[in-house]
Amino acid sequence: MVTTYKNQQSCERGFRFLKDPLFFADSFFVKKTERIETMLFLMSFCLLVYNLGQRELRNSLKRAKAGVKNQVSKLTSRPTMRWIFQCF
Template sequence: MGKATNILDEKSLSNDDMLEKYKAQQSCERGFRFLKDSLFFADSIFLKSPERIEAMAMIMGLCLLVYTLAQRQIRKALSASKSTISSQLGKSISNLTMRWIFKCFQSIHIVKINNDISISNLTSERKYILSFLPDKCRYYYQC
């Protein structure tokens, strides 16, 4: 318990450090808000055994990790290239969320006709967004 009290001890942190640590909690809280979002469908899952609840918590934690890493990757790539992407409001931003990216890619579908596979609704804007993601992500969209 000694370390925990040292971290939170007002005398050991400057005002700026304390404010920085307080604000750093927000990114974690936003992540858990993502897990509670209705799009995640967590409220539609009913588990009875403690083992299954633990397994679901682990899966949700891993999903949050992947979500956060993907968001970090795209923000880092945008920052490095000094580029932006249009937000929901049409503003050019570089700190967008993965939720917005998921929404942008929501209407893309794989179409298979006579063994020919193509991707529908892959617009130039979506290809532009894909350019900021790793090659393995672009592979799935045949880019």
């Protein structure tokens, strides 16, 4: 039961991504059920691509034994994709 509760964090992180102002989720206005379902699918797909990109980035940094400077200029091997996007 404790393990299930602790794994909830990864799901919550996904919702935080979907609610992020950089994702522009609050600027869509749809009324039809089909369009709402389509938007939900697209947002879920974007979340999947985002998580896969972050996973690949972290694995590549780990294999190369490299890192990226974070917000406080400290070297990290586990950056978020949001931080990487903001760097460019």
